[in-house]
Amino acid sequence: MAANFVDIAAFGYDEFFAASFRKEAESGELPARVVGHNRHYYEICCEKGRVSAKMSGAIRYVSVLKSELPAVGDWVAVSIRQDKGYIRRVLPRKNYFSRRSAGGVVDEQVIAANIDTAFLVMALDGNYNLKRLQRYLSIAAAARIKPVILLTKSDICENVDEKIRQTEAISEKVPVYAVSSLSNESFELVNSLVRPRETAVFVGSSGVGKSTLINLLLGEERLATGKVSAATNKGQHTTSARELILLKSGGIVIDTPGMRELQMWQDEELTGFEQIEELAKMCRFADCLHETEPDCAVKQAIEEGTLSAELFEMWKKQQSETRELRLQKEKSLKILETRRAKRKRGK
Ligand SMILES: Nc1nc2c(ncn2[C@@H]2O[C@H](COP(=O)(O)OP(=O)(O)OP(=O)(O)O)[C@@H](O)[C@H]2O)c(=O)[nH]1
Ligand SMILES: [Mg+2]
Ligand SMILES: [Zn+2]
Numbered sequence: 293m294a295a296n297f298v299d300i301a302a303f304g305y306d307e308f309f310a311a312s313f314r315k316e317a318e319s320g321e322l323p324a325r326v327v328g329h330n331r332h333y334y335e336i337c338c339e340k341g342r343v344s345a346k347m348s349g350a351i352r353y354v355s356v357l358k359s360e361l362p363a364v365g366d367w368v369a370v371s372i373r374q375d376k377g378y379i380r381r382v383l384p385r386k387n388y389f390s391r392r393s394a395g396g397v398v399d400e401q402v403i404a405a406n407i408d409t410a411f412l413v414m415a416l417d418g419n420y421n422l423k424r425l426q427r428y429l430s431i432a433a434a435a436r437i438k439p440v441i442l443l444t445k446s447d448i449c450e451n452v453d454e455k456i457r458q459t460e461a462i463s464e465k466v467p468v469y470a471v472s473s474l475s476n477e478s479f480e481l482v483n484s485l486v487r488p489r490e491t492a493v494f495v496g497s498s499g500v501g502k503s504t505l506i507n508l509l510l511g512e513e514r515l516a517t518g519k520v521s522a523a524t525n526k527g528q529h530t531t532s533a534r535e536l537i538l539l540k541s542g543g544i545v546i547d548t549p550g551m552r553e554l555q556m557w558q559d560e561e562l563t564g565f566e567q568i569e570e571l572a573k574m575c576r577f578a579d580c581l582h583e584t585e586p587d588c589a590v591k592q593a594i595e596e597g598t599l600s601a602e603l604f605e606m607w608k609k610q611q612s613e614t615r616e617l618r619l620q621k622e623k624s625l626k627i628l629e630t631r632r633a634k635r636k637r638g639k
Contacts, residue, residue, distance in 0.1 A: 298341050300325065303536075304406065304489050304544055309367045312383045317369065321380060326366045326405075327536040334362060336370060336377055345370055345377030356632040359390060363402035364534040364546055365491060387436050389493055391551070392617070398624040404493040404534060404546045409485065410437045413496030413505070416449035416470065422462050426606055428495065429463060429564055439466050440485060444501040446470040446478075462564050462603065473504040483509055488542030498529045498550025506547050509539055515547055565607045567599060 303325045313323045324338035324345070334345045347362065355361050360382070362368050367383040385405045393401035412428040414420055425441065432439040441463060446452050452470045459468045471478035482505060486492045494502040503515040514537075518530030531549045538544055568590060572580060576587035582604070593599035 298337060298339055300337065300339055302489065302538060302542065303327075303337055304491055305367065306489075308386060309383050313367070313369060316381065318371075318380075320371050321369045322372065323383070324368055324370045324377065324379075325536065326362050326364050326368060326379075328364060328533060329362070330533055334377075334379060336368065336379070338370060338372070338377070340372065343370075343372060343375065343377040345379050348378045348380050351379060351381070353635065356628045356635070357400055358393060359388075359400040359402050361402075363388065363405050364536050365405035365407060365493070366402075367406065389431065389435055389437060389495065391431065392621075398620050399628075403495065403548055403551075404491075404536075406491060407435075407437050407493050407546075408487075408490040409492040410435075410439050411442050411482075411485075411492055411494045411496075411502075411505075412439050413442045413444055413494055413500045413502050415445045415497075415500040416443050416452065416455055417445055419497055419500055420455065422458065423606055423609075424497070425459065426462060426564055426610070429466065430610065441466055441468040442482070442505070443468065443470045444505065445472060447472040447474050461600070462606075464564055464566060471505070473501055473508050478505075479508050483539075483541055483543075486539065486541065486543030486545060489544070491536070491544040491546065493546040493548060495548055496550065500550065502550070503531050503547055506537065506545055509541075509543075509545065510537065511540070565603070565610075568604065568607050571599065 300323060305323060305325070309323060322338045322340070324336040324343070326334055327337050327342070328335035334347070336343055336345045351361065362379055362382050365388070366385065368379045369381040369383065370377040370379050387407060388405040389403045389407055389410055390400050391403060393399050410432045412425060412432065414425055429439055441459060443455060443459060449455060456468055456470055469481060471482060486509070494506065496502055499518065503517045507513050507515050507517065516530055529549045531547055534546060534548045536544060536546045571589045571593050572582070574589035575582065575585065577585055580588055580590070582588050582590040590599065590604065594601050594604060
């Protein structure tokens with residue numbers, strides 16, 4: 293354990309977390325931020341430095357949902373004994389980026405907690421896919437996290453401006469930037485988007501250049517970066533765990549492993565479809581499904597070419613996925629609540 297005193301405010305500790313820490317603090321406990329974890333240990337930073345920590349039995353016992361366990365970016369209360377940390381409690385989160393994790397029971401997996409900016413990273417090669425981006429935008433909106441779209445590998449794309457326009461067309465007011473890890477301007481740009489004591493998470497498919505960008509910000513090859521096999525365009529994930537890193541500029545970034553599939557968990561909110569919502573107000577029927585109803589303003593706009601048919605298809609797909617997810621979630625929560633009740637009764 294590093295002996296020097298660390299100022300945890302540099303990691304983003306503020307009055308919001310301090311207030312909830314004080315409320316239940318027991319003697320000997322310290323506030324700490326989770327900066328990494330693997331199967332067995334968490335890595336945390338507290339005023340005493342960086343420490344390996346384990347979850348206390350109590351947390352494991354009371355946590356029924358995966359999302360109740362500590363995640364990277366969380367503030368936690370720890371007690372430290374012989375240079376080892378024990379995480380006693382997860383402090384309430386300001387927000388978190390999560391996805392649905394499949395298994396026996398549908399559960400929620402927290403990707404990163406307490407985030408100011410989510411960089412939605414998509415490469416300007418075969419990875420470019422507006423449907424996927426739409427999904428990331430919906431997750432960020434539902435989580436109340438400010439998104440910024442980074443289109444990477446601009447150096448190998450021939451129609452960057454066109455791609456920016458297409459992206460802006462589905463993302464409304466969200467800023468869109470094309471970047472290349474080879475360019476100094478991109479460094480300046482991304483660096484300016486991560487302000488001191490603010491936390492930015494990088495999310496996106498494997499191989500889009502998340503770790504390469506973070507290395508650029510760090511000014512060193514600290515994170516491993518990888519090659520995507522051109523033959524399959526699959527490659528293996530280079531980054532295997534989430535990690536929180538303090539930049540020299542004072543900003544805080546979280547690297548995440550590429551996600552193959554991303555499904556929403558938090559209260560679904562469809563964004564980027566404002567145009568459709570506006571049009572729907574002008575349909576003859578308030579509950580118009582925009583299918584075969586007469587005087588449907590949405591269908592009419594598609595015919596007139598003022599609404600993109602593609603955007604409408606995306607909206608329909610997300611609507612039905614949202615409905616299905618809501619049902620599955622209700623079912624899973626019931627199972628999990630039963631489990632929680634049984635534990636409380638000591639079974
Ligand atoms: N041409 C070009 N290649 C890039 C750029 N950024 C990253 N790459 C390459 O893309 C590959 C993948 O980069 P990574 O940074 O490992 O991607 P990642 O998003 O961290 O991937 P995972 O860790 O698997 O999620 C590497 O071979 C990089 O050199 C870029 O701006 N331009
Ligand atoms: Mg990586
Ligand atoms: Zn309609």
